[in-house]
Amino acid sequence: MLYAYDDNGKLSSLYQLSKEHIEQLKKEKTYFCPTCKESLQIRSGRLHTAHFAHFPSSNCERKHLGESEYHESGKWLLYQWLNRQGYDVAMEFFLKGTNQRPDLFFTVGDKRIAIEFQCSSIPPDIIEKRTQSFHDAGIFPLWIIGKNQYRQKGKHQLLHTSFHRSLMYRFHNNFMMYYLDVKAQTIIIADHIQGASTTLCYATPRFYSLKSFTFPQLFTSASYPSFSYLNIWKKSMYHLRTTYHRGVGSEERQWRQYLYLKGKHFTLIPSVCFLPVPSQSIYHMKSYMWQTRFILDHFLDKPIGDVIKNEQKVRCTTINQYQADPIHEYILLLGKLGFVEKVGSGEWVKRKEIQFPTHIDQALEEDKKVMDFLRSETNVLL
Structure with a gap:
C-alpha cells in the first residue's frame, strides 16, 4: 500500500518520495495499517515502487485485496486534494450501516459523502448494490472513474459501455461522468452526455488540474455542449x-x-x-x-x-x-x-x-x- 498512519496518527505516503527520504523514514518512523492498525514495514528497491506492507504473519483483509498502484495513487491524490481544501477526510473508513469501506469519506455541512475511485470495469449490478447501500444510509456516493477507463474515439466521442452507463449523474439537466487522470493529476468531467450506441456516447469533456480545482466545482456544468x-x-x-x-x-x-x-x-x-x-x-x-x-x-x-x-x-x-x-x-x-x-x-x-x-x-x-x-x-x- 502507498499510504499508512505514522506513530503520530498522521496519514502519510511514500508516493513520489526520494530514495534517500525513504531510507531515512525506515530508521525514524513506525507506520500502521489504516484498516487493521497493525505495524507495517517499508519495502523499496530498484525493481519495486516504495510501499508499505504487512508482515507475513498478518491476517489483515487488506493484505489480500491486491489493489493496483494506479488505484492507490489515485486515492492518495484525491485525499490530498480534499485535505488541502480543509475537508476532514478519512480513507477506507468502515461504515457500519453499509458494511463498506469507501475509498474516501468526509462531510460537507450536514451531508455525508463517500468517494469510490473505480479503475476496473465491474458489473452494473454490483455498482447498483453498493450505491443503494450508501443512499439507504443517507450518504451521497461519488464515483470517480480511472482515466484508464476513459477511451476517446473522436473529438467528442467516448467509450460508453454498461459499466459507464451505471456511473452517470444528472445535474443541471445534463448527464455527466467523472474521471481522474492520476498521471496528469487532472479531473475530467464528461458533460452533456448523449447516447450514440450501446458502446459509444458523445460528450463535452472538461479538464481541470487538481491544483486549481475545488470540490464544489464538480457539480457545475458547461452552459452548452460543444458539439451539435x-x-x-x-x-x-x-x-x-x-x-x-x-x-x-x-x-x-x-x-x-x-x-x-x-x-x-x-x-x-x-x-x-x-x-x-x-x-x-x-x-x-x-x-x-x-x-x-x-x-x-x-x-x-x-x-x-x-x-x-x-x-x-x-x-x-x-x-x-x-x-x-x-x-x-x-x-x-x-x-x-x-x-x-x-x-x-x-x-x-x-x-x-x-x-x-x-x-x-x-x-x-x-x-x-x-x-x-x-x-x-x-x-x-x-
Missing part, C-alpha cells in the same frame, strides 16, 4: 439507411428479424423511429430499435383518435437517483411533431399516422424534414 447532437443524429440515420453491416450483435439481428416478420426493412424505418431522447445515454438499447418496436406494437394499429398509453415501464436511474423515462421523453417528442396529443396523465390521443418509407430517397427526404423541425425546437434535447 442533431448533426450527429443526422449522420447516424444516414449511416443506418445506406450502410449494410452483416456482423451485428444478437440484439440487432433479432430486431431485424422482428421487422422482417412485420414486412418491414430496417433501412426504411420512419425518421420518427430514431429520435434523440435525452436519457438515451443511460438506456441499454439502441434508440432506433426500441422506438421502432414502440411504434409497431403500440401506435401503428390504432385508429386516429384512439388513446396511446405509456404502458411500457422503462426506468433508468442515475447514481444521484434521477429517474429517467426514455419512452415518456419519446412520446413528448411525438407530441411536438403532431403525432399525438396529451389528454390525461400518461394518456395520449393519436392525431396523425406514421408512414413507413417505400424507398431510400423518400426516407432521406423525411429525415431532412424531421431534422429541420428538431432544429427549430431549441430545447428539444433538454
Whole structure:
C-alpha cells in the first residue's frame, strides 16, 4: 500500500518520495495499517515502487485485496486534494450501516459523502448494490472513474459501455461522468452526455488540474455542449439507411428479424423511429430499435383518435437517483411533431399516422424534414 498512519496518527505516503527520504523514514518512523492498525514495514528497491506492507504473519483483509498502484495513487491524490481544501477526510473508513469501506469519506455541512475511485470495469449490478447501500444510509456516493477507463474515439466521442452507463449523474439537466487522470493529476468531467450506441456516447469533456480545482466545482456544468447532437443524429440515420453491416450483435439481428416478420426493412424505418431522447445515454438499447418496436406494437394499429398509453415501464436511474423515462421523453417528442396529443396523465390521443418509407430517397427526404423541425425546437434535447 502507498499510504499508512505514522506513530503520530498522521496519514502519510511514500508516493513520489526520494530514495534517500525513504531510507531515512525506515530508521525514524513506525507506520500502521489504516484498516487493521497493525505495524507495517517499508519495502523499496530498484525493481519495486516504495510501499508499505504487512508482515507475513498478518491476517489483515487488506493484505489480500491486491489493489493496483494506479488505484492507490489515485486515492492518495484525491485525499490530498480534499485535505488541502480543509475537508476532514478519512480513507477506507468502515461504515457500519453499509458494511463498506469507501475509498474516501468526509462531510460537507450536514451531508455525508463517500468517494469510490473505480479503475476496473465491474458489473452494473454490483455498482447498483453498493450505491443503494450508501443512499439507504443517507450518504451521497461519488464515483470517480480511472482515466484508464476513459477511451476517446473522436473529438467528442467516448467509450460508453454498461459499466459507464451505471456511473452517470444528472445535474443541471445534463448527464455527466467523472474521471481522474492520476498521471496528469487532472479531473475530467464528461458533460452533456448523449447516447450514440450501446458502446459509444458523445460528450463535452472538461479538464481541470487538481491544483486549481475545488470540490464544489464538480457539480457545475458547461452552459452548452460543444458539439451539435442533431448533426450527429443526422449522420447516424444516414449511416443506418445506406450502410449494410452483416456482423451485428444478437440484439440487432433479432430486431431485424422482428421487422422482417412485420414486412418491414430496417433501412426504411420512419425518421420518427430514431429520435434523440435525452436519457438515451443511460438506456441499454439502441434508440432506433426500441422506438421502432414502440411504434409497431403500440401506435401503428390504432385508429386516429384512439388513446396511446405509456404502458411500457422503462426506468433508468442515475447514481444521484434521477429517474429517467426514455419512452415518456419519446412520446413528448411525438407530441411536438403532431403525432399525438396529451389528454390525461400518461394518456395520449393519436392525431396523425406514421408512414413507413417505400424507398431510400423518400426516407432521406423525411429525415431532412424531421431534422429541420428538431432544429427549430431549441430545447428539444433538454
